[in-house]
Amino acid sequence: MKGYNKAIGNYGEDLAISYLKEKKYHVLIHSFKCKQGEVDIIAKTHDIICFIEVKSRFSRLYGAPMESITYSKRNRIINTAKYYLYINNIxxxxxxxxVMELLLNNTNNCCKINHIIDAFR
Structure with a gap:
């Protein structure tokens, strides 16, 4: 099951990157990992560096994808972002x-993308 979830996550991240490029974002890093945690995508638009968490689901049976980002997960993302800025002297x-929510469809390659800008601070 873990491998299946990872495959869904990777597929969702690839779709999210394609979406961001269509919207003229410059993707800096895909899957930045460090001791503090992980950020799925780091991208830049205009003069803003965006740290983006991607959540992919096939249904809303267990709630919206955004709801799975807990307080502790937010703190890990924020600390990872601080570390990224520090090591790159930004x-x-x-x-x-x-946050990018991707609702996938298991009958065809369609998906619904909900890009929540400035989802948390």
């Missing part, structure tokens, strides 16, 4: 934390 920049 100062005095605008940052935001987005």
């Amino acid at each position: 100062k005095n920049c605008n940052v935001r934390f987005d």
Whole structure:
């Protein structure tokens, strides 16, 4: 089951990256990992660095994808972002934390993407 969930997550992240590129975002890193945690996508639009969490689901049976991002998960993402900014010596920049919800369809390749801009602080 873990491998299946990972495959769904990877597929969702690939779709999210394609979506972001269509919207003229510059994707800096896909899957940034460190001791503090992981950020699925780090992208830049205009003068804003966006740390993006991607949540892919086949149904809303267990709630909206956004609802699975707990307080502790948000803190891990924020701390990972701080570390990314520190190691890349990025100062005095605008940052935001987005969430991309992808509702996949198991009968065809369609999916619904909900890009929640500035989802948390």
